[in-house]
Amino acid sequence: MPEPAPEPVREPAPAPVAAGPRRPGDRLDSPVPGPGEEPDEPAGRPDPDAVPRPHHGPAVRCPNCRTENAPDRTLCLRCGLLLDPGPPPEPPLPWWRRLLSRRRRALPTAGTRPRRRLWRRLSLAIPLTLVLLAAAVWFARPHLSDAFDFTKDSTGTPEELRPIRVRGSSALPDHPPRDAFDTYTNRFWVPAEAGPGLGEYLEADFEEPVRMLKLVVFAGRSAKADEFLAQARPAALTVTLRSASDEVTEKRITLKDQPGQQTFDVRGSDVVRVRLAIDDVHGNGPGRRPAVAEIEFFGRR
Structure with missing residues (x-):
């Protein structure tokens, strides 16, 4: 009766190497996925749950940094500027129409810097000041001559x-x-x-x-x-x-x-x-x- 073949000798699996402290700059033997990342899938095996992103239309170029962005993006990928600021603001009304109308101020568009209102205030104050000065001169006409004579009498030498x-x-x-x-x-x-x-x-x-x-x-x-x-x-x-x-x-x-x-x-x-x-x-x-x-x-x- 023939003798049974001896079983192959299995070498013991190597013990796992304990993870020791790593100094900054040391290279890793294999990349370790970061938090929230999944390891790369082998080539030729697409993820069945992945939803493809549509990219219809030409790329949108940022007017600030000239970076090309996907057509469906709202903010620039590089500088964060609003890619579609919307329609331009309405031109300001003349001062006489601003006196008669009391419309609400439009809120600034997101991503834009609001314009200062100082010039608008000055543009309204200057006409009012001129109107008041003209009215004062009109009503003070009978006394202008006396005021002029009094000034000359006070400052001049007789x-x-x-x-x-x-x-x-x-x-x-x-x-x-x-x-x-x-x-x-x-x-x-x-x-x-x-x-x-x-x-x-x-x-x-x-x-x-x-x-x-x-x-x-x-x-x-x-x-x-x-x-x-x-x-x-x-x-x-x-x-x-x-x-x-x-x-x-x-x-x-x-x-x-x-x-x-x-x-x-x-x-x-x-x-x-x-x-x-x-x-x-x-x-x-x-x-x-x-x-x-x-x-x-x-x-x-």
């Missing part, structure tokens, strides 16, 4: 206004009215009548209408202190300004009983004649007459 004719209510022969307008303070005018001289006046005419601003008076017979008290002095004067249109403006000024220059604000427009009448007197007495050494006018022609 010039001396010389009259072309002077006269007085009365005068002594050696002290005529012109002595009060000759720029000399040692020559003076006195009325002919002895006494306080209330109501006596001096009058000056200008060649053309002027704007009166200031009046300078040297009371008494001289600007020197030792000669100042030799005659009576005006204590108050009524200044009457007459314009080219025959309008009359009056102002009463009070003078100090002291020698030298005394300046007063006396304003008038288109003045052609000035009268100064004596209302009160300092140092009145027997045989004494009120004296005026000098009168000067300042303003603009």
